[in-house]
Amino acid sequence: MRFGPDYPDTTYVPHAHPERTFDTGEVVLNYAVAGDESLPALLLVPGQFESWWGYEKAMPLLAEHFQVFAVDLRGQGRSTRTPGRYTLDNMGNDLVRFVAHGIGRPVICSGLSSGGVLSAWLSAYALPGQIRAAVYEDPPLFASETTPAIGQSIKQSIGGMFALWNKYLGDQWSIGDWDGMVAAAPHELPPHLVPLSKALLSGDGPPQNMKEYDPEWGRAFWTGTVAASCDHERMLSSVKCPVLMTHHFRMIDAQGRLLGALSDIQAEYARTLVEKAGNAVTYQSFPRMGHSMHGQDPELFAKTLVDWATALAAA
Amino acid sequence: MRFGPDYPDTTYVPHAHPERTFDTGEVVLNYAVAGDESLPALLLVPGQFESWWGYEKAMPLLAEHFQVFAVDLRGQGRSTRTPGRYTLDNMGNDLVRFVAHGIGRPVICSGLSSGGVLSAWLSAYALPGQIRAAVYEDPPLFASETTPAIGQSIKQSIGGMFALWNKYLGDQWSIGDWDGMVAAAPHELPPHLVPLSKALLSGDGPPQNMKEYDPEWGRAFWTGTVAASCDHERMLSSVKCPVLMTHHFRMIDAQGRLLGALSDIQAEYARTLVEKAGNAVTYQSFPRMGHSMHGQDPELFAKTLVDWATALAAA
Numbered sequence: 001m002r003f004g005p006d007y008p009d010t011t012y013v014p015h016a017h018p019e020r021t022f023d024t025g026e027v028v029l030n031y032a033v034a035g036d037e038s039l040p041a042l043l044l045v046p047g048q049f050e051s052w053w054g055y056e057k058a059m060p061l062l063a064e065h066f067q068v069f070a071v072d073l074r075g076q077g078r079s080t081r082t083p084g085r086y087t088l089d090n091m092g093n094d095l096v097r098f099v100a101h102g103i104g105r106p107v108i109c110s111g112l113s114s115g116g117v118l119s120a121w122l123s124a125y126a127l128p129g130q131i132r133a134a135v136y137e138d139p140p141l142f143a144s145e146t147t148p149a150i151g152q153s154i155k156q157s158i159g160g161m162f163a164l165w166n167k168y169l170g171d172q173w174s175i176g177d178w179d180g181m182v183a184a185a186p187h188e189l190p191p192h193l194v195p196l197s198k199a200l201l202s203g204d205g206p207p208q209n210m211k212e213y214d215p216e217w218g219r220a221f222w223t224g225t226v227a228a229s230c231d232h233e234r235m236l237s238s239v240k241c242p243v244l245m246t247h248h249f250r251m252i253d254a255q256g257r258l259l260g261a262l263s264d265i266q267a268e269y270a271r272t273l274v275e276k277a278g279n280a281v282t283y284q285s286f287p288r289m290g291h292s293m294h295g296q297d298p299e300l301f302a303k304t305l306v307d308w309a310t311a312l313a314a315a
Numbered sequence: 316m317r318f319g320p321d322y323p324d325t326t327y328v329p330h331a332h333p334e335r336t337f338d339t340g341e342v343v344l345n346y347a348v349a350g351d352e353s354l355p356a357l358l359l360v361p362g363q364f365e366s367w368w369g370y371e372k373a374m375p376l377l378a379e380h381f382q383v384f385a386v387d388l389r390g391q392g393r394s395t396r397t398p399g400r401y402t403l404d405n406m407g408n409d410l411v412r413f414v415a416h417g418i419g420r421p422v423i424c425s426g427l428s429s430g431g432v433l434s435a436w437l438s439a440y441a442l443p444g445q446i447r448a449a450v451y452e453d454p455p456l457f458a459s460e461t462t463p464a465i466g467q468s469i470k471q472s473i474g475g476m477f478a479l480w481n482k483y484l485g486d487q488w489s490i491g492d493w494d495g496m497v498a499a500a501p502h503e504l505p506p507h508l509v510p511l512s513k514a515l516l517s518g519d520g521p522p523q524n525m526k527e528y529d530p531e532w533g534r535a536f537w538t539g540t541v542a543a544s545c546d547h548e549r550m551l552s553s554v555k556c557p558v559l560m561t562h563h564f565r566m567i568d569a570q571g572r573l574l575g576a577l578s579d580i581q582a583e584y585a586r587t588l589v590e591k592a593g594n595a596v597t598y599q600s601f602p603r604m605g606h607s608m609h610g611q612d613p614e615l616f617a618k619t620l621v622d623w624a625t626a627l628a629a630a
Contacts, residue, residue: 128338229540
């Protein structure tokens with residue numbers, strides 16, 4: 001079982017928005033656009049095991065207010081695979097180049113999950129003036145690090161699942177043992193991840209988003225190479241623009257492990273650091289919302305983002 | 316004993332060329348310019364424990380043919396210190412931003428030592444069309460990695476010296492025990508590095524270049540974080556422009572350790588990979604030249620670079 005850019009016929013499906021490409025020099029980024037170019041630019045960054053079309057339902061709603069650019073990051077969707085080079089810094093710099101030379105004007109950026117961490121990265125490390133404001137949608141700040149400054153590490157949250165996926169699917173789907181993975185999940189996964197895994201792997205074979213995902217991403221998070229030279233505490237202390245952080249379902253189990261993207265103390269500490277760096281932070285808690293608000297409730301996501309952006313513009 | 320941007324009065328000295336700054340968004344890069352803007356642009360990248368003014372003698376010679384930009388990298392000279400963030404990818408992307416938004420046109424890049432590795436990085440990973448051609452001046456390709464694809468690792472070359480410096484001087488000169496370092500060198504260093512260390516540490520206190528150097532650089536190389544997500548073999552296979560590689564003094568000792576920047580088999584393999592990627596490589600061996608040709612023999616360095624660039628332009 002093999003998927004990815006080398007197997008386009010069995011991997012990809014058509015979408016409502018036309019897809020284009022941007023050459024960063026190292027990778028070819030695939031992206032989709034919606035909305036009129038007279039509107040302010042909005043950059044949408046998917047989460048791990050998501051591609052740009054995770055935003056497909058939200059895009060028409062957002063396109064009433066923005067020209068919307070939704071990207072596949074390196075290792076996602078139709079964008080280039082880059083073995084050994086999946087780091088926040090490299091993914092972030094892909095987006096810096098795309099905003100500067102592909103979009104050509106300042107943007108509001110919004111990312112889900114790891115994409116939310118990249119939204120934080122952009123708000124800290126992009127070119128001066130490039131990022132007008134940033135949305136962190138349920139971002140695993142600290143919780144996706146191996147040695148976080150605060151709270152649960154990736155091993156105490158979702159990491160075991162990434163490790164399992166990478167083991168049976170392999171970097172760039174080089175192993176592709178889907179059935180072996182499904183069979184191993186109940187006894188190889190830490191018990192707190194078994195229900196989530198059952199929900200994600202319940203279908204008949206890999207779901208579309210997993211086909212478009214390079215399982216090496218999972219290894220980069222599990223082993224910590226993705227953020228080895230990008231400490232979240234330091235990154236958040238360098239943020240330079242207003243931030244909207246949404247915080248969805250989370251629960252701490254009896255052993256102190258985290259179910260969800262980040263815990264309350266992690267969200268609170270992230271907020272404190274960004275505020276200390278001199279920026280306004282709007283924190284919104286949605287404790288009954290699943291991980292992807294833009295997927296589960298595109299109307300609420302669009303309304304939340306647009307209301308915040310409108311208030312910012314008026315301030 | 317403390318040095319660096321927080322102690323400018325005791326750290327820096329005046330230079331012949333005016334210094335300017337460029338804000339990447341994360342760091343403020345210090346650089347100097349020489350030559351007329353009607354000439355082609357040349358970007359000069361210093362080596363480890365060197366600042367832009369290591370090129371001071373070569374710059375007037377090169378400025379007859381180029382508009383020359385010599386930079387301090389992050390952690391060098393007057394540029395920003397970035398604890399935990401010294402990687403080839405981050406340093407390389409600083410230069411991508413500087414070339415795009417500070418210089419504003421394509422360049423030939425030339426770097427010494429680690430700067431030569433960064434010149435290789437730029438020739439592989441910069442924006443399309445940004446790098447016209449690249450000079451690798453005695454670059455420790457493979458030999459500055461912890462797990463190289465070929466030949467001696469950094470532990471089998473100069474790494475022990477970086478470890479010693481970092482131990483006694485500390486990240487950002489936070490320890491600053493120069494005398495302790497000098498006293499420890501003869502018994503803490505691997506024997507093959509003792510003569511080199513004596514030559515480098517012979518003066519009365521830290522030399523000017525060491526004052527301007529963040530010893531965390533040394534730790535990043537010794538521990539491998541600098542290239543953890545930038546395998547040299549993969550990087551060289553991605554090069555996209557003509558290359559001039561100069562190869563200076565090197566010797567293999569009786570235990571197989573490398574004295575010099577890279578061994579003959581490492582240089583040969585680098586050349587093979589760049590050629591296989593479809594690029595012309597000019598290899599020039601200078602077996603009696605010290606590590607920095609631009610410092611030791613600026614005339615020969617300028618002549619070598621200009622002759623090669625002229626031949627390229629004519630081809």
